[in-house]
Amino acid sequence: MESQHSSGPNPLCEVGRTHPRDRHRMRPVAGEPGVWECPKHGLFAQVVAKEMADRIERGDPFPMHNGREGIAGRTGDERPGGIILYYRPTTE
Numbered sequence: 012m013e014s015q016h017s018s019g020p021n022p023l024c025e026v027g028r029t030h031p032r033d034r035h036r037m038r039p040v041a042g043e044p045g046v047w048e049c050p051k052h053g054l055f056a057q058v059v060a061k062e063m064a065d066r067i068e069r070g071d072p073f074p075m076h077n078g079r080e081g082i083a084g085r086t087g088d089e090r091p092g093g094i095i096l097y098y099r100p101t102t103e
């Protein structure tokens with residue numbers, strides 16, 4: 012169905028993964044290859060190396076693609092070269 016390449020299909024939103032009735036896909040962030048966002052939930056996702064994902068716990072600080080401080084969420088689908096990691100901006 013969905014072909015696997017470096018960018019791949021847009022990942023499911025983290026919220027949709029845990030609430031099957033609210034399944035929806037994230038959309039690519041312009042100018043940031045391999046980064047997706049869900050404007051509805053204020054979530055982001057990007058592909059990180061597996062070894063990196065193994066070291067990151069949910070709730071850990073995670074530097075965002077735009078240089079701001081974020082918080083790591085859970086991991087998602089595996090992709091070539093890594094795994095999807097969800098994250099959100101810190102609210103403070």
Ligand SMILES: [Zn+2]
Nearest residue numbers: 024026049052
């Ligand atoms: Zn969402």
